[in-house]
Amino acid sequence: MGPSANTSDFNGWVAHDPSAAEGKMEWGTYQPKAFEQTDIEMDISHCGVCGSDIHTLRSGWGPSEYPLVVGHEIIGKVTRVGKDVKDLKVGDRVGVGAQSECCESCRPCKMQQESNCSKMTMTYGGRHSNGDKSYGGYAKSWRGPAAFAIPIPEGLPSEFAAPLMCGGVTVYNPLITYGAGPGKRVGVVGVGGLGHFALLFAKALGCDKVVAISRSSSKKEDALQLGADEFIATGEDPEWTTKNASSLDLIISTVSGSFPLDQYLNLLDVNGTFVQLGAPDDPLPSFSPFSLILRNLKIAGSLIGTRQHIQDMLELAKKTELKAWVQVRPMEEANQVLIDFEKGLPRYRYVLKN
Template identity: 85%
Template sequence: MSSNTSSSDFQGWVAHDPSAADGNMQWGSYTPKSFTETDIEMQISHSGVCGSDIHTLRSGWGPSNYPLVVGHEIIGKVSRVGKDVKDLKVGDRVGVGAQSDCCESCKPCKMQQESNCSSNTGTYNSKYANGDKSYGGYAKAWRGPAAFAIPIPEGLPSEFAAPLMCGGVTVYNPLVTYGAGPGMRVGVVGVGGLGHFGLLFAKALNCDKVVAISRSSSKKADALELGADEFIATGEDAEWMNKNAGSLDLIISTVSGSFPLDQYLNLLDVNGTFVQLGAPEDKLPSFSPFALILRNLKIAGSLIGTRQQIRDMLELAKKTNLQAWVQVRPMEEANQVLIDFEKGLPRYRYVLTN
């Protein structure tokens, strides 16, 4: 067991106000949650950059609790283990995603659906049951409940594993929940950080047809390389909706901006499902209920994924040699990475490394 890490040893990129989203995070010390015997500490090697980080930094989803440290796609090696932790040891490589604690007693938790826990503790900008704040992975170290630290399979590179912990499982969850696999025709709206995972996993799950949907064909070559069989550029063909009507069984929407929901629904066949993953800061557009009624369609939402889904996803990624398209950047460049992210430059995930 390693020597204890004192609270003053925790250093990371601290956000003090919404301007942090513009590349104004400050490197400094912070006080993590108090260590308990069910916790671990890890020395962070990799931390993925997620769109949620930007929304939270700028208080886009409501006022954030500053100061805060974002980052919830964290990979590292365990450096300290509480006495009550039975399944992890110092030196193990683990990952932590967007959730770091749950109540264990509400209905979702009892259903092993803890990602929908009524008292979900987010890995950052949240509070644990004892009132301590949670801090994320743009840092040197992380401290939190061992129950949410997932072992990373041997042979799965950390730079690929990091963005899987949130971005990957966010698309993996609805794909497997709604039956993606042989016989299924799947569309992925948006070829970005989440969307590129949607294409990779739909292909890895052996879906009959995988269709990438984007406004322009600028990313068509990438989409086909990622596993798409077809590409729809909605801004370049006025007849795209009619040409592709009823051609899909499942649509995964990863976009966070405005989009024509009623037109996407027209792409679904009878009993089809539209799942929204992207979390816009504005409301979704209105649509006609007849689009749902006439073809028995469903509109659903999905939030991250459970710990078991993360484990299953990591095994699938290892088995199929699934490789996220990542650009690894030094942790000290985090502020510039945020600026580059907002410019839409990542292809398709940034990963910070210590």
């Protein structure tokens, strides 16, 4: 049944300071949140590696609260269930994404838009409503609210399901929200962890045209295999923005570096939408509002996704036999995986396996 005492130590990769991002996490014990009757525990089988993990380890988005265990693409088997949990049982295979608790009372929560909760608990590096720290999935076990543990459909392999819990839903949400599907032309900026999911899902949703957009053509063959119909290499063709003007209805931007926003807006047709997912350290460059006004364009942002998004996405992934491009690595190699991730080696997601 798993640990019985509320304060049982768990084992995982613990970060003690920002140097952990350079492959200096230490395997050791840490104290998870106190077990409440609305919680579950699981034995972790797989945990995806997300760029957010490294940003948080190095305190890149503001000071992180150490000690810290990262990882928010967690798959495992339930080993303990609180008395108040009605819909999960010991032995169920579940996944936990980037969010593990919401306040249930703010306006977004009441609108079933809990991924924008004003007091959300992030799966690691946050605080639960009882005041305890939240710890992630680079570990043997996970303990947390059952409400954010999503059953994984039978037949969907855990190594594919893991990176869907954050990377997958982060692109699935805006694709669905802004109408991707038959009749729509979708562009994806950046062929990386998120971008590869955006191409896979745009294709799975039946979009009329899917275009991969990257600085160089080094990933062109990959993009075409992932479902892209066309490829634009912005660094290799000075005329790329005029040649492809007004050719897309929706652009999903997954890149975190600086980029010429006005040139990307030029690719959108009337009523088109540009959605930014990547979180650059620096502000985006300015652009002329006329590009918005003359063609009724919208610029949007999107953050992870709701539990309903995750459930719907997992069903679509199962139905279409969607296969994430993952490289499974042993949990013991987590430090080396971080180093390899920073070198840009994953094609296109690393998944740690216990």
